[in-house]
Amino acid sequence: xxxxxxxxxxxxxxxxxxxxxxxxxxxxxxxxxxxxxxxxxxxxxxxxxxxxxxxxxxxxxxxxxxxxxxxxxxxxxxxxxxxxxxxxxxxxxxxxxxxxxxxxxxxxxxxxxxxxxxxxxxxxxxxxxxxxxxxxxxxxxxxxxxxxxxxxxxxxxxxxxxxxxxxxxxxxxxxxxxxxxxxxxxxxxxxxxxxxxxxxxxxxxxxxxxxxxxxxxxxxxxxxxxxxxxxxxxxxxxxxxxxxxxxxxxxxxxxxxxxxxxxxxxxxxxxxxxxxxxxxxxxxxxxxxxxxxxxxxxxxxxxxx
Amino acid sequence: xxxxxxxxxxxxxxxxxxxxxxxxxxxxxxxxxxxxxxxxxxxxxxxxxxxxxxxxxxxxxxxxxxxxxxxxxxxxxxxxxxxxxxxxxxxxxxxxxxxxxxxxxxxxxxxxxxxxxxxxxxxxxxxxxxxxxxxxxxxxxxxxxxxxxxxxxxxxxxxxxxxxxxxxxxxxxxxxxxxxxxxxxxxxxxxxxxxxxxxxxxxxxxxxxxxxxxxxxxxxxxxxxxxxxxxxxxxxxxxxxxxxxxxxxxxxxxxxxxxxxxxxxxxxxxxxxxxxxxxxxxxxxxxxxxxxxxxxxxxxxxxxxxxxxxxxxxxxxxxxxxxxxxxxxxxxxxxxxxxxxxxxxxxxxxxxxxxxxxxxxxxxxxxxxxxxxxxxxxxxxxxxxxxxxxxxxxxxxxxxxxxxxxxxxxxxxxxxxxxxxxxxxxxxxxxxxxxxxxxxxxxxxxxxxxxxxxxxxxxxxxxxxxxxxxxxxxxxxxxxxxxxx
Numbered sequence: 001x002x003x004x005x006x007x008x009x010x011x012x013x014x015x016x017x018x019x020x021x022x023x024x025x026x027x028x029x030x031x032x033x034x035x036x037x038x039x040x041x042x043x044x045x046x047x048x049x050x051x052x053x054x055x056x057x058x059x060x061x062x063x064x065x066x067x068x069x070x071x072x073x074x075x076x077x078x079x080x081x082x083x084x085x086x087x088x089x090x091x092x093x094x095x096x097x098x099x100x101x102x103x104x105x106x107x108x109x110x111x112x113x114x115x116x117x118x119x120x121x122x123x124x125x126x127x128x129x130x131x132x133x134x135x136x137x138x139x140x141x142x143x144x145x146x147x148x149x150x151x152x153x154x155x156x157x158x159x160x161x162x163x164x165x166x167x168x169x170x171x172x173x174x175x176x177x178x179x180x181x182x183x184x185x186x187x188x189x190x191x192x193x194x195x196x197x198x199x200x201x202x203x204x205x206x207x208x209x210x211x212x213x214x215x216x217x218x219x220x221x222x223x224x225x226x227x228x229x230x231x232x233x234x235x236x237x238x239x240x241x242x243x244x245x246x247x248x249x250x251x252x253x254x255x256x257x258x259x260x261x262x263x264x265x266x267x268x269x270x271x272x273x274x275x276x277x278x279x280x281x282x283x284x285x286x287x288x289x290x291x292x293x294x295x296x297x298x299x300x301x302x303x304x305x
Numbered sequence: 306x307x308x309x310x311x312x313x314x315x316x317x318x319x320x321x322x323x324x325x326x327x328x329x330x331x332x333x334x335x336x337x338x339x340x341x342x343x344x345x346x347x348x349x350x351x352x353x354x355x356x357x358x359x360x361x362x363x364x365x366x367x368x369x370x371x372x373x374x375x376x377x378x379x380x381x382x383x384x385x386x387x388x389x390x391x392x393x394x395x396x397x398x399x400x401x402x403x404x405x406x407x408x409x410x411x412x413x414x415x416x417x418x419x420x421x422x423x424x425x426x427x428x429x430x431x432x433x434x435x436x437x438x439x440x441x442x443x444x445x446x447x448x449x450x451x452x453x454x455x456x457x458x459x460x461x462x463x464x465x466x467x468x469x470x471x472x473x474x475x476x477x478x479x480x481x482x483x484x485x486x487x488x489x490x491x492x493x494x495x496x497x498x499x500x501x502x503x504x505x506x507x508x509x510x511x512x513x514x515x516x517x518x519x520x521x522x523x524x525x526x527x528x529x530x531x532x533x534x535x536x537x538x539x540x541x542x543x544x545x546x547x548x549x550x551x552x553x554x555x556x557x558x559x560x561x562x563x564x565x566x567x568x569x570x571x572x573x574x575x576x577x578x579x580x581x582x583x584x585x586x587x588x589x590x591x592x593x594x595x596x597x598x599x600x601x602x603x604x605x606x607x608x609x610x611x612x613x614x615x616x617x618x619x620x621x622x623x624x625x626x627x628x629x630x631x632x633x634x635x636x637x638x639x640x641x642x643x644x645x646x647x648x649x650x651x652x653x654x655x656x657x658x659x660x661x662x663x664x665x666x667x668x669x670x671x672x673x674x675x676x677x678x679x680x681x682x683x684x685x686x687x688x689x690x691x692x693x694x695x696x697x698x699x700x701x702x703x704x705x706x707x708x709x710x711x712x713x714x715x716x717x718x719x720x721x722x723x724x725x726x727x728x729x730x731x732x733x734x735x736x737x738x739x740x741x742x743x744x745x746x747x748x749x750x751x752x753x754x755x756x757x758x759x760x761x762x763x764x765x766x767x768x769x770x771x772x773x774x775x776x777x778x779x780x781x782x783x784x785x786x787x788x789x790x
Contacts, residue, residue, distance in 0.1 A: 024308070024311075027312065027315050027316075028311075028315050030315070054782055056446075056782060057424050057425060057442065057443075057446040058445065058446040058447060058782075059782075059783070141589075141600060142589040142590045143531065143534060143589040143601035143604065143606055143607070144600055144601065144604045144606065159590050159591075160589070160590040160591020160594070160595075161591075162591055162594040162595075163590060163591040163592075163593050163594055163756055164756065168594070247594070248538060248594040249538040249539045249594060249596060249748075251538055251593055251594050251748070251749060251752035252537075252594060252749075252752035252755070252756040253750075253752050253753045253756075253758070254749060256594075267421070268417070268418040268421045268422060269417060269418070269741065269745050270741065270742055270745050271421055271424075271425070271442065271741070273425060
């Protein structure tokens with residue numbers, strides 16, 4: 001005989017349990033949600049609103065699209081935009097290619113070698129970038145630096161690496177890639193560990209070379225990781241700030257400045273918070289478009305194996 | 306048990322998010338102290354409860370003065386006048402025991418951003434000490450309390466027109482404290498004597514020509530040194546360039562400061578001198594992005610350093626030596642900037658004075674009265690002021706102050722005072738509300754010039770256009786001001 005008492009209590013327990021689970025999950029999400037709302041979403045919306053005002057220390061009034069019109073007619077913005085893309089063009093592929101090369105070299109080795117290599121590669125990202133800047137600046141300083149002194153003694157004409165964008169941006173990009181390659185290597189090696197070894201065995205049986213295996217099997221299967229690294233590195237490259245600030249101040253004439261640095265100077269040196277907010281909105285739009293394009297371009301059917 | 310633990314942890318995490326919210330004045334003083342190094346002489350109770358508001362009228366009598374005051378002072382005091390804060394604290398404690406003062410040291414190189422953020426977010430201190438040009442932005446934004454009453458009480462003490470220099474629209478918003486030496490050229494006398502450049506230096510420290518200056522630079526280069534160092538990487542030390550332009554006969558702005566007039570023969574001659582320095586490699590390469598203008602000089606690789614403050618640099622260098630911050634012990638002297646013909650009278654920029662201002666903040670009458678009272682103490686009893694002047698070499702602004710400098714500095718300090726009195730000017734625009742914007746526009750133009758991307762004539766045009774744009778934008782932004790939302 002059916003126990004009519006059991007089924008209703010089981011149903012009630014399930015419903016109650018699900019509600020409790022939902023409560024717990026909301027409670028655990030609450031800190032992050034509060035942080036996001038207060039420190040991310042609200043400032044974003046507020047920044048968007050003040051981008052339509054001439055918000056200064058003295059006054060604030062609605063000026064419509066004037067800040068945006070000023071942006072598109074400001075030569076400093078265009079110089080900074082060019083420099084920003086220059087940084088991105090060097091940093092993004094540089095990071096991906098170097099991370100892939102490192103991962104390919106260290107993954108097949110023993111676990112100990114793997115862990116040691118990853119730790120060593122990750123260490124630079126733990127060093128404060130200001131420390132790196134100070135050291136490199138003194139190394140390359142034309143008045144007291146070791147490298148110019150060495151060049152002078154070797155009869156090589158001394159020039160300032162930081163005097164032109166064509167030399168300072170590649171140097172800064174190299175430092176950015178060098179300091180940031182650790183995390184992509186960790187991601188790539190983890191992703192490589194997830195590829196079944198059967199595929200490699202099958203390829204080896206079919207006579208594939210190591211190069212073919214890497215380019216035909218490993219690389220395609222690393223696409224999701226590559227997409228992630230591509231998007232995050234691009235976002236990071238578009239927001240470069242510390243290096244141009246400390247190395248060159250963004251000069252000469254904004255040729256090494258980034259939009260982020262221009263945003264900072266407009267706000268904290270010139271007190272033009274409205275204009276600065278407008279630059280921030282433009283940077284957000286550019287970053288969003290690029291990220292969307294990258295996701296679209298790298299989207300493929302998932303590979304099942 | 307696990308669920309309860311997880312629940313408690315989640316709630317605690319949520320609560321920690323809100324611990325920094327609702328910052329009171331004293332709390333924000335503590336958080337700004339985290340960004341600057343607090344003086345070891347800072348008074349206690351920096352994190353006390355919010356200040357009590359009072360509608361009572363301010364009073365200067367010691368019995369009525371009470372409140373909580375935050376003072377921001379520069380890190381240079383710790384180097385050049387380490388006893389200044391402790392002396393001032395003692396004076397405050399003796400006369401105003403009910404006033405709680407928190408002293409916070411700020412790093413001078415980063416004060417512009419710090420102050421701008423503080424003004425924008427309403428976290429300014431009560432009392433702020435700095436050079437007048439940075440205070441002008443706050444004055445023009447209406448953030449400063451009226452110090453006319455204090456100014457009136459102290460007016461008989463001030464010499465010259467120092468007190469008047471702190472007036473904005475007829476109100477005293479700034480009280481000068483010490484007068485900065487005018488900018489000058491620092492000279493490494495050891496190198497000068499070694500290479501034979503000393504015979505081209507001005508015997509009176511005043512009159513020498515561009516040819517003399519270039520000859521010294523040439524001798525320096527031939528001996529493996531640099532003549533001097535140029536810089537345009539960051540918005541500092543530009544007063545040296547303005548001095549060079551004005552000394553060559555230039556006028557930067559019109560008398561009413563309504564237009565920029567920098568495109569003239571005087572500036573042209575000065576820019577041609579700078580171009581010669583670069584073309585003949587008398588300066589290290591990379592001037593366009595060079596930020597530190599003292600690098601080569603204190604490394605004893607350069608004969609001259611352009612943006613130095615007279616006798617103050619000599620005393621400051623010795624202070625740094627005593628502290629062990631630097632190790633260069635060469636003999637130093639200074640002279641005013643060369644003129645094209647060597648006969649004209651130089652004009653040297655001075656950023657005027659360092660001094661105090663009081664921020665209105667929430668308008669707490671007690672705190673404003675307390676701020677005024679503790680500032681006035683320094684003028685009524687100039688013991689602390691004397692100490693600061695003695696150790697920095699700056700000039701006094703009141704007749705009752707006097708610096709008792711070390712005997713070895715007597716001559717050089719006297720020289721600084723005399724040159725300051727005769728040849729310095731601070732009427733070149735530093736009090737204007739757009740001065741900070743002008744500096745931001747000036748440096749990128751000079752970067753183009755130093756990198757060779759712009760000729761002398763192009764640079765003159767660009768400077769004048771930039772100056773006029775800054776003035777026009779400032780006027781447009783301030784012509785229809787509404788209250789901040």
